[in-house]
Amino acid sequence: MFGTQSQKDLSLETPFSRQSIHTRRAKITVKFQDLYGFTVEGNVDDANILNEVREKVRQQGKAWWALEASKGANWYLQTHVSSALKSSLKFSNLVNAITLKKLIRKGIPPVLRPKVWFSLSGAAKKKSTVPDSYYNDLIIAVEGKVTPATKQIDHDLPRTFPGHPWLDTPEGHASLRRVLVGYSFRDSDVGYCQGLNYVAALLLLVMKTEEDAFWMLAVLLENVLVNDCYSNNLSGCHVEQRVFNDLLKKKCPSIYAHLEALEFDVSLVATEWFLCLFSKSLPSETTLRVWDVLFYEGAKVLFNVALAIFKMKEEELLMTQYVGDVINVIQNTTHHLFDPDDLLTVAFDKVGFMTSTNISKERKKQEPAVMAELDQRLRRLNSSNLDVNSGLT
Amino acid sequence: MATIGHNNLNAKLVLLGDMGAGKSSLVLRFVKGQFLEFQESTIGAAFFSQTLAVNDATVKFEIWDTAGQERYHSLAPMYYRGAAAAIIVYDITSADSFTRAKKWVQELQKQGNPNMVMALAGNKADLEEKRKVTAEEARAYAEENGLFFMETSAKTAANVNDVFHEIAKRLPRAQPNQNPAGMVLVDRPAEGGARAASCCS
Numbered sequence: 135m136f137g138t139q140s141q142k143d144l145s146l147e148t149p150f151s152r153q154s155i156h157t158r159r160a161k162i163t164v165k166f167q168d169l170y171g172f173t174v175e176g177n178v179d180d181a182n183i184l185n186e187v188r189e190k191v192r193q194q195g196k197a198w199w200a201l202e203a204s205k206g207a208n209w210y211l212q213t214h215v216s217s218a219l220k221s222s223l224k225f226s227n228l229v230n231a232i233t234l235k236k237l238i239r240k241g242i243p244p245v246l247r248p249k250v251w252f253s254l255s256g257a258a259k260k261k262s263t264v265p266d267s268y269y270n271d272l273i274i275a276v277e278g279k280v281t282p283a284t285k286q287i288d289h290d291l292p293r294t295f296p297g298h299p300w301l302d303t304p305e306g307h308a309s310l311r312r313v314l315v316g317y318s319f320r321d322s323d324v325g326y327c328q329g330l331n332y333v334a335a336l337l338l339l340v341m342k343t344e345e346d347a348f349w350m351l352a353v354l355l356e357n358v359l360v361n362d363c364y365s366n367n368l369s370g371c372h373v374e375q376r377v378f379n380d381l382l383k384k385k386c387p388s389i390y391a392h393l394e395a396l397e398f399d400v401s402l403v404a405t406e407w408f409l410c411l412f413s414k415s416l417p418s419e420t421t422l423r424v425w426d427v428l429f430y431e432g433a434k435v436l437f438n439v440a441l442a443i444f445k446m447k448e449e450e451l452l453m454t455q456y457v458g459d460v461i462n463v464i465q466n467t468t469h470h471l472f473d474p475d476d477l478l479t480v481a482f483d484k485v486g487f488m489t490s491t492n493i494s495k496e497r498k499k500q501e502p503a504v505m506a507e508l509d510q511r512l513r514r515l516n517s518s519n520l521d522v523n524s525g526l527t
Numbered sequence: 528m529a530t531i532g533h534n535n536l537n538a539k540l541v542l543l544g545d546m547g548a549g550k551s552s553l554v555l556r557f558v559k560g561q562f563l564e565f566q567e568s569t570i571g572a573a574f575f576s577q578t579l580a581v582n583d584a585t586v587k588f589e590i591w592d593t594a595g596q597e598r599y600h601s602l603a604p605m606y607y608r609g610a611a612a613a614i615i616v617y618d619i620t621s622a623d624s625f626t627r628a629k630k631w632v633q634e635l636q637k638q639g640n641p642n643m644v645m646a647l648a649g650n651k652a653d654l655e656e657k658r659k660v661t662a663e664e665a666r667a668y669a670e671e672n673g674l675f676f677m678e679t680s681a682k683t684a685a686n687v688n689d690v691f692h693e694i695a696k697r698l699p700r701a702q703p704n705q706n707p708a709g710m711v712l713v714d715r716p717a718e719g720g721a722r723a724a725s726c727c728s
């Protein structure tokens with residue numbers, strides 16, 4: 135399987151490309167390959183930044199090895215802030231938990247990602263509650279079955295990061311297909327939702343084995359993210375958008391006021407962020423750094439990051455005059471965020487502290503409004519056709 | 528919404544239609560003159576802008592290319608709210624996609640801007656051998672419902688620019704002596720009121 139071993143220097147003019155960045159960027163200078171094999175297009179500065187990031191990743195790796203040497207291998211696997219606080223008064227556990235939180239915000243080295251994610255996200259625990267053969271049995275049981283979900287998955291396989299050196303091969307398509315189809319049977323309420331193709335694809339690249347990618351997808355949808363993010367009219371996603379809207383108002387009032395005057399609804403850009411967990415918007419290493427924290431600290435992290443993207447560009451945003459300008463500023467920003475620390479520093483040090491409990495409260499507050507709105511729309515659509523013709527001449 | 532200043536017109540345009548019908552491909556062809564055999568699936572929506580010169584005016588389209596999967600339906604109103612024009616896209620090789628297109632037409636008739644210019648595009652016209660929806664059927668439906676109809680191919684570029692040009696021509700124009708405030712067309716759907724501007728369907 136395709137790995138992260140590509141330590142070779144940035145190669146110019148590689149033949150494959152990462153479409154979401156590729157198609158939206160107007161002024162292109164060079165193409166280069168990033169840490170996970172995506173070809174991105176940017177200017178020479180971007181290429182240099184990416185080289186620096188590679189170096190930082192190596193340094194960060196050393197920090198993890200040093201801790202492993204002093205605290206013992208796998209020390210981080212027994213540590214969790216909340217469980218340490220609750221269950222154990224052992225001081226060393228608490229210290230470890232705090233160290234770990236800081237360390238994770240600085241990035242998990244790519245080689246350790248599969249192991250650390252699998253354990254800290256809860257995927258390992260989830261997997262341990264079923265027989266070892268669960269995934270294989272599932273894949274065998276669903277083989278050859280055709281459902282609306284499998285048809286849509288087949289449709290999207292070649293449309294998921296087209297051109298990627300591993301994902302866009304028959305082997306890559308087959309792996310992605312098994313993970314998505316398997317999940318669509320595990321949870322038929324979700325079935326298949328567009329967006330999951332990108333998430334699962336990136337999970338495959340990181341986790342290296344299909345089965346682990348499957349469990350990561352499961353823990354993400356079932357435990358990490360808000361309920362019904364991908365099912366039921368995407369109601370969970372609607373809730374997140376409203377919560378985000380309110381947070382922006384609170385944390386970035388001048389940006390919010392300006393955007394409101396332009397009649398710019400933040401969900402115009404943020405919907406894709408929350409459904410693809412930034413995988414379609416940010417460079418791959420930056421996305422994965424967000425996921426490092428997401429799997430340890432939970433879904434509130436998505437708000438930190440989304441707020442940070444706006445906050446970073448406050449000045450430029452305040453100068454926009456049209457909705458289109460706002461979108462251009464935001465997209466230029468996200469596509470150029472090759473240095474994850476630029477984003478994460480703002481996300482965790484500058485947007486202000488948010489607890490998961492507070493976010494949960496905000497969600498609870500928004501849920502009834504979302505349900506009412508979705509319900510009302512549905513009723514309006516199904517209402518008698520009396521006034522249909524009045525819209526026409 | 529369509530706003531008019533001098534001879535320039537800003538028009539919000541939305542593309543709606545089944546997943547894989549070719550909405551993104553049509554936009555990419557129109558905006559960049561390109562076609563990709565495998566176009567990434569759209570999540571939420573993607574934004575583009577493109578300016579067209581028609582007759583004496585320039586029209587700047589602000590294009591929202593939406594996601595086609597059924598469950599994304601609940602996001603659609605955000606994109607068609609206040610739109611001056613819509614292109615409803617189906618795939619001529621898929622009867623289901625035509626059914627879906629009709630649903631979109633109904634929804635826009637009920638909840639869209641009443642002056643909206645609507646086009647029905649039967650895309651993938653290059654795949655004649657796989658055709659499931661006849662041009663006659665689609666044209667008849669379009670005429671009944673006050674849309675204009677074209678078969679397009681994002682792949683060969685057939686009729687792609689033409690759809691956008693035709694929309695640009697049909698967008699309601701301000702009368703030369705109208706006061707500026709009156710030039711802003713309806714931007715709130717389904718609330719009645721500003722139906723004064725003439726409809727061109």
Ligand SMILES: Nc1nc2c(ncn2[C@@H]2O[C@H](COP(=O)(O)OP(=O)(O)OP(=O)(O)O)[C@@H](O)[C@H]2O)c(=O)[nH]1
Nearest residue numbers: 547548549550551552564566569595651680681682
């Ligand atoms: N032969 C042919 N193929 C086309 C044409 N237009 C689009 N396609 C192909 O059909 C597939 C889907 O096209 P998209 O433009 O992504 O469809 P979409 O409507 O944007 O789909 P969603 O984003 O999933 O809603 C792509 O692989 C395109 O290459 C066409 O005119 N002819």
Ligand SMILES: [Mg+2]
Nearest residue numbers: 550551568569
């Ligand atoms: Mg699309």
